[in-house]
Amino acid sequence: MRVLNHLELESQMHRSGMGTAADQQREALSRAAPEIDVVTSPWTDGSMPDALFASWAYGDDPLVDYDIAHLNMAGPVSLGLARRAKAQDIPLILHTHVTKEDFRDSFRFSNVVAPALGVYLKHFYSQADLVLCPSEYTKGVLESYPVDAPIKPISNGIDLEPLEGYESFREATRAEYDLDGMVVFAVGNVFERKGLTTFCELAQATDYDFTWFGTYEEGPAASKTVRRWVQDPPENVTFTGWVDDKRMAYGAGDVFCFPAKVENQGLVVLEAMACEKACVLRDIPVFREYFEDGHDCLICEDFAEFEDALARLEADPELRERLGKNARQTAESHGLDEIGAELADTYRDLIAGH
Structure with a gap:
C-alpha cells in the first residue's frame, strides 16, 4: 500500500501544531506499519515547479x-x-x-474571515471518504456545520x-532569560485564542516569572491584542520568540499554564505532560475529554481559579x-505506536470498503 500523507506549505508550517501533527503521523506509521509506503509530496520531481516543467517538456505525469x-x-x-482523488476513485482522507472556531482570535481580521472559512471547510471536508480529527469535541464541531462525510x-x-533530556536545558535557559523561582510558562504561537490576555493578567496579579516560548507576529497580520502585550508586557513576563529546541521551554518551566479558549486537542499540553510538568488549563470541552482535573492537571473555570491553582502549586x-x-x-x-497502528488499520479498512 502506498499512501500520500501530504501537508501543503510544509516548509512554512514546520513550527506549527499542524506541522508537528503531520510529522508524528509519518513517524507513527514508520514504527507501527513499516510495510506501508508513505510519500509526502504528490509531485514526481519533489516540487510543483519541477514536476510541471517535466510534464510540459517531456510529457511526464507530474503526480x-x-x-x-x-x-x-x-x-x-x-x-x-482532493478533486483528483475523487475523479480517479482514490480513497480520500x-x-x-x-x-472556523479555532481560527478566531489568531491573526488580524481572523474573526471577520472565520464565517466564510466555515462555509469553505464544510464543502471541503464533505468531499472525503473519511474525515479524521483529533477529538470527539472536533467531531461535534464538524457535525454542526454539517460535514457530509464519515468522521x-x-x-x-x-x-x-x-x-528526552529536557532537564539538561534548565539552568542555561533560566539564566538566559533571567528566570527564578516557580516559572509559569506556555509554549507555541502567541495568539489571543491561546489565552494570551489571561496569561498576562495572571502575571500582573502575581509575583511569579511568566515566560511564553514561541513565535509571535509583529507585522501587519498581528492582532491588536498580540501587539499590545508583546510590545509592552508586564514586568514579570518574557516572550522569547522562536527557540531552537523546545526542550529549553520544558526544562526551564515549572508550571505549564495554558488558558486556551479553543483547542482541537492541544499538542503542547501533551508535550508538557510528557515532561512531567504540572498543567493548569482552562475549562474547555476538549481538555475535559482528554484530561482529569486533580489527577493529571488542574482545570480552571475563571480567573480566580487560575490564581488559586498557581498559589496551590507554589505552596x-x-x-x-x-x-x-x-x-x-x-x-x-x-504514544505513537498506538496512533500508528490505528492509522494503519484505518487505511486498510478504507481500501477494503472502497
Whole structure:
C-alpha cells in the first residue's frame, strides 16, 4: 500500500501544531506499519515547479501514484489533490487541523474571515471518504456545520523521544532569560485564542516569572491584542520568540499554564505532560475529554481559579510532583505506536470498503 500523507506549505508550517501533527503521523506509521509506503509530496520531481516543467517538456505525469490520499491542509493545492482523488476513485482522507472556531482570535481580521472559512471547510471536508480529527469535541464541531462525510477521531499523539533530556536545558535557559523561582510558562504561537490576555493578567496579579516560548507576529497580520502585550508586557513576563529546541521551554518551566479558549486537542499540553510538568488549563470541552482535573492537571473555570491553582502549586511541591507523574502516564497513553497502528488499520479498512 502506498499512501500520500501530504501537508501543503510544509516548509512554512514546520513550527506549527499542524506541522508537528503531520510529522508524528509519518513517524507513527514508520514504527507501527513499516510495510506501508508513505510519500509526502504528490509531485514526481519533489516540487510543483519541477514536476510541471517535466510534464510540459517531456510529457511526464507530474503526480506520483498512490493508493490513498491523506491530506492535512485545506488549501488550494489540497483542494486540487482532493478533486483528483475523487475523479480517479482514490480513497480520500481529509484531516481536520483547522476549524472556523479555532481560527478566531489568531491573526488580524481572523474573526471577520472565520464565517466564510466555515462555509469553505464544510464543502471541503464533505468531499472525503473519511474525515479524521483529533477529538470527539472536533467531531461535534464538524457535525454542526454539517460535514457530509464519515468522521473519526484519532489523537494526534505525542512523540516522546524528541523530548528526552529536557532537564539538561534548565539552568542555561533560566539564566538566559533571567528566570527564578516557580516559572509559569506556555509554549507555541502567541495568539489571543491561546489565552494570551489571561496569561498576562495572571502575571500582573502575581509575583511569579511568566515566560511564553514561541513565535509571535509583529507585522501587519498581528492582532491588536498580540501587539499590545508583546510590545509592552508586564514586568514579570518574557516572550522569547522562536527557540531552537523546545526542550529549553520544558526544562526551564515549572508550571505549564495554558488558558486556551479553543483547542482541537492541544499538542503542547501533551508535550508538557510528557515532561512531567504540572498543567493548569482552562475549562474547555476538549481538555475535559482528554484530561482529569486533580489527577493529571488542574482545570480552571475563571480567573480566580487560575490564581488559586498557581498559589496551590507554589505552596505544595508534592502536588506539583504528583500531577506531573500522572501527566506523564497520560502522555504515554497517546504514544505513537498506538496512533500508528490505528492509522494503519484505518487505511486498510478504507481500501477494503472502497
